[in-house]
Amino acid sequence: MxxxxxxxxxxxxxxxxxxxxxxxxxxxxxxxxxxxxxxxxxxxxxxxxxxxxxxxxxxxxxxxxxxxxxxxxxxxxxxxxxxxxxxxxxxxxxxxxxxxxxxxxxxxxxxxxxxxxxxxxxxxxxxxxxxxxxxxxxxxxxxxxxxxxxxxxxxxVDSEHSAIAQCLRGGRAEEVDRLVLTASGGPFRGRTRAEMADVTPAQALAHPTWDMGRVITTNSATLVNKGLELLEAHLLYGVDLDRIDVVVHPQSQVHSMVQFVDGSTLAQCSPPDMRLPIALALGWPDRVPGAAAPNDWSRPQSWTFEPLDEEAFPAVALARTAGRHGGSAPAVYNAANEVCVDAFHEGRLGFLGIVDVVARVLGEHVGERVSTPEHGRGATAEERPGADVRSTLVTSDDLTLESVLAADAWARARAAELVAEASQQSDS
The missing domain is CATH 3.40.50.720 (NAD(P)-binding Rossmann-like Domain)
Incomplete structure (x- = not known):
């Protein structure tokens, strides 16, 4: 028990x-x-x-x-x-x-x-x-x-990371070549950036596969969720960011894969049902019989895989930037996004503005020219007059709970400022 x-x-x-x-x-x-x-x-x-x-x-x-x-x-x-x-x-x-x-x-x-x-x-x-x-x-x-x-x-518990954990049972750590995270592509898969300019909150919440809460569903529409999952996989399994790929798989049957040094790839597949990874996590390392229905192999079905369009969905690349800097940068990436998601649903920020603002806040924090397509980049912390000292990147070696919370608070405040500026510009 x-x-x-x-x-x-x-x-x-x-x-x-x-x-x-x-x-x-x-x-x-x-x-x-x-x-x-x-x-x-x-x-x-x-x-x-x-x-x-x-x-x-x-x-x-x-x-x-x-x-x-x-x-x-x-x-x-x-x-x-x-x-x-x-x-x-x-x-x-x-x-x-x-x-x-x-x-x-x-x-x-x-x-x-x-x-x-x-x-x-x-x-x-x-x-x-x-x-x-x-x-x-x-x-x-x-x-x-x-x-x-x-x-x-x-x-x-995430289906992607649960899938990776299961696939890793098929080989030793030194035999792992790459991790492959799958993404459904969300409700706007195949759209260009311009075609998402007028996306509404209701449209962003209409996920084609998963039934999730407001924040996670919106993050899936922007692919910020996949950026967070990229960082989580890196931390959980100790695999370098440049050895973790993201591939779009609209059917959401293959939940992630592990590629090994000999060229073989193991995939975990099941119908999209969160009860399976939840049950596995609760019973780990044992499986819980009957946790979810398996795939029905008696009927024909086709699964497809396609590359991620990083021009239309730059959130994953931004997460790589945050992960490359490490320390307090991932906290800033996440905090700015949480503020922007709320602003989007409250009608104060457009859909594309979510990732644009995250990019500006992250760039200011890490002192790097972070940008999103067609919208340029925000000033770095050094370039912005009156920049708050708390926007300075804290390295992984120096990270404390207090510095994480300080970076989180700064990112929320700065994102709120940029949201207000964007709202004023749209009203004028």
Missing amino acids: RDVVVLGSTGSIGTQALEVLSARPEEFRVVGLAAGGASVELLARQALETGARVVAVARATAVQDLQLAFYAEASRRGWSSGEATLPKILAGPDAATELAAMPCDVVLNGITGSTALRPTLAALAAGTTLALANKESLVVGGPLVLAAAAPGQIVA
Whole structure:
């Protein structure tokens, strides 16, 4: 029996993880749940269904609503007051971190965004197996997370990195030539940059394959998500960035591949169903029988692969730039993007502006002329008058949690400034 804590339980990964766990009560026991607090009714239902002992909410103001939701859910189930044992509630911005440190066997981190860094570090410090669905915490924390992790303590949940882990079982580390990440191409595959000028939030959220939350789905449309996955693969598996390729595979059946030095390539394939990599991470290194339906080989099907159009989708190249500089650069890449995604959905920034602003902020931080097609580059930190000293790149050797958070804060502030400038220009 494995005791499991699920962080981000009301999100896409969290809800699917609970499906996997509830189907196997003889193998897994849910002992803690964490969520932001926007869906207290769902969180209360999850807690009572799983019997979780502790529930954490990031919004302290949601505690009273959560308590009422517990009683309402208990009443709906027809429980008397003596039958309903309500879980302990942790609340506030550090609640998920506290929960991640509690004794258990596996912490599944499905929180979206860089706020998951502290819970990631807390789980690692506790010696718990970390089933990592939150790529941002590894990307922004980089050397800090790797230094905190024991060998094999981090197990990837992303379908691409789960696929690579499975393929790596087919050879020794010194036999690996390249990693090949597959990308669906998102809803705008095949479009030119000019053809994406008027993309709306609704169009960006219409992913052809996966059902994900707003941020990840938007990141898939810009291919920032693939840039983050590139950095994650580099960190997880210790393969140089120039030995990691991205190839577009619209059918989303091959989730990634490993090419070996003898010319052979191993691929992991399955229908696009996140329950499979989630189950594998929870049960690692063992497979969980019946986690998801396999491919149906009795019917004809065709799979295609095509190169990434980096002119239309420069986000992956920008991620390589961030990874090449290392240190605080990946945190800046991620933080600027999170601000821009929110601005896009709030109507303050165009779709193409997301990656354009990320490029400008990253360029200022690393002191390099980073650009996107047709939109030139932003000034470096040295070239911009009045540049904040916190925009200076911190190297991987000097990286601390405080410097990561400082770079994150600077990138958010600078991205917000550039978004405001772009909004004013569009209004004039």
